Amino acid sequence: MPTEAVQPSVTPAVRSAVIDLLYRLADDSVILGHRNSEWTGLGPILEEDIAFSSMAQDKLGHAQALYTLLHELGEPAPDANAFLRTTEQYRCCELVALARADWAFSLVRQFFFSEADRIRFELLSQSAFEPLAQLARKLHGELKYHVMHGRMWMKRFGQGTAEGRERIQTAINAVYPHALGMFESTAQDEAIAAHRIGPSESEMQDRWENEGGTVLSDAGLTVPKNVKPVYGGRAGKHGPELAALLESMQRVYRIDPNTQW
């Protein structure tokens, strides 16, 4: 989307590290955006239909901006990047790719993701890679609405009826191992920290466990303990859900990649 050539000259090591990080951020955004868009027209109440559609639209916008930064670093154009890569080439975490299941599941996933997303972009606004820092400062303002949405519902369900509390707790327990997978490291993490491109995954996970955990405890919900994270997504090892999603998301584009939209 930005057409201005803003990136400073970067060394090959910095460039590789930035590209690795940007693919994770962009792929998480486009895949979660697509998953949440599956609630459009199907939300349990009108306000939630609109909320999930809006958050989906936000995340697709974030993905477009992130893919544009990648394009400025010599990677494929945003549409080609999103619509022509294979499952193995995607670097999203498994959390975002999981099928939408029931609304409790999608809501809890969104809550866990938004809490991490806000922390991530808050810290990235200090990135030494200035184009990413600028974008992070912009996106951070939008993400506070996603966080408010998730926190409001955790509180409502935690203090609501027994059935609501039970369904949300069931979803929390099911989603949690995948949520921990958001913080899977890659081979570039040392370079990302060394060049001050972004925070370490463990730093983000500590903050996320602390801040997200407080929201759940305050709501009377239980944070699962001693959970083994589901890793693999950051290395391109995905379950069948991502392949199914991409088959649907990319089908029309792949019919004629050169067509003018």
Add this chain to the structure above:
Amino acid sequence: MRLAEFHSRDHGPGDSLAQSDTAMIWAALDTVTDPEIPVISIVEMGMVPSVLVDGDATVVRMTPTFAGCPALDVIRQNIVAAVKNAGYENVRVDVVFDPPWTSDRITDVGREKLKSFGLAPPGAACGSINELRIAEAACPLCDSTNTTLESIFGPTLCRAIHYCNDCQQSFEQFKPV
């Protein structure tokens, strides 16, 4: 006055424009509106931090309201058309995130126009996650502040839905971001 202020507040690369060109281009930009809120111009929205010259091209720097706003492409096309119409053949729109757009960039005139359109203007943008601050909206119909936040998401990305407890009408607010 506003033109000079905008021009000096944010700096970009490239040469500066002659005074007469500056006035012509900003006047042209002041005719470009957001298609979803046609009463307010992109200048009043604070979406144009600066205009500059890059070789033969007139460059309009545009900072988007919401990254996912579907109106951006249309606005970009309308900027090119308006500036061309003012006599500048070679026009480019650079989408930038520096400065990041926030609702604090909307001018006072812009806020009045939002209200006349039936959209409550945003309060001061806050970086923190504060539902109470976002809930503060004066009813654009009766000016009451006895209002309730109904939904932080609305019919477009930039709008929240409130309810006025005095005139008992739902209304939309341009979100503080």
